[in-house]
Amino acid sequence: MLSYRHGFHAGNHADVLKHFLTVELLQYLNRKDKPYWYIDTHAGAGVYALDDAFASKNAEYNTGIGRLWQRNDVPEAMTAYLDEIRALNPDGQLRIYPGSPYLAFSLLRDADRLRLFEMHSTEIEILRDNFRSAGRRVMVYPGDGFTGLKALLPPPPRRAIVLIDPSYEDKEDYTHVLDTLRDGLRRFATGTYAVWYPQVQRRASERLPEQLKALGVRQWLHASLTVAAPREDGFGLHGSGMFIINPPWTLRPMLETVMPWLCEALAQDAGASYQLEWQEE
DSSP states (O other): OTTOOGGGTTTSHHHHHHHHHHHHHHHHHTTSSSOOEEEESSOTTSEEETTSHHHHHHOGGGGTHHHHTTOSOOOGGGHHHHHHHHHHOTTSOOOEEEOHHHHHHHHOOTTOEEEEEEOOHHHHHHHHHHTGGGGGGEEEEESOHHHHGGGGOSOTTSOEEEEEOOOOOSTTHHHHHHHHHHHHHHHOTTSEEEEEEEEOSOHHHHHHHHHHHTTOOSOEEEEEEEOSOOOTTSOSOOEEEEEEESOOTTHHHHHHHHHHHHHHHHOOSTTOEEEEEEEOO
16 A cells, blocks of 8 residues: 555564565575576665664564574574674664665675565655666666566566565455466566565455465465464454465575574564475475
């Protein structure tokens, strides 16, 4: 929805899961010299100040990146993600949090490209400012990434990660995600698609993982992190998940080690848990 501002939620537990996995996917693509595209359907502003009015209102980062900031037992697989955040906060004070576009840009090589969509008029201006000096390596498109993605697939290098992460404040987003994936897979079946979704007490959210499995793709991985038991009033975000189509073969064994640690680190009550599922053919 056009009223949604991700700054309210920057750095929370859902961002940790989404961005840690995004970094992992990008690092895997970087193993080969061949260039690739990173496409984000709902890019947001790109970088967030945690002490501004949006982020500090609920200080959700305290239940996410704030819990990992000072720990000295972080799994090695998470260090690249945390190193990017530390680089933005060189004095050791957590004030800036990078969104997925910034994390992607920091890992791209010269021949790689970013393609970013954003609908919110204020967010897209901030996004453009953040990448104004990047030249044609980064293209920012105003509008709906669900629709705009069609024109970009297949990408010229035939390698890409597509992050699909709407706010889901509009209940139709769940349907749009499925439709976008069906179309995207017809155009570019070998791409890596990473779908983020919230765990909220809404039937559409609960059904989405099974609907994603039913798309009929041969290889997928589903990682979800529940940080708290659902609230009795039915409101609030109690976890999130990432469903990855065509994941790298290295992802599952890494997550088998990392997810238990991450669940312990971000747990808010005894209802915390994680789930790791996959299909490999």
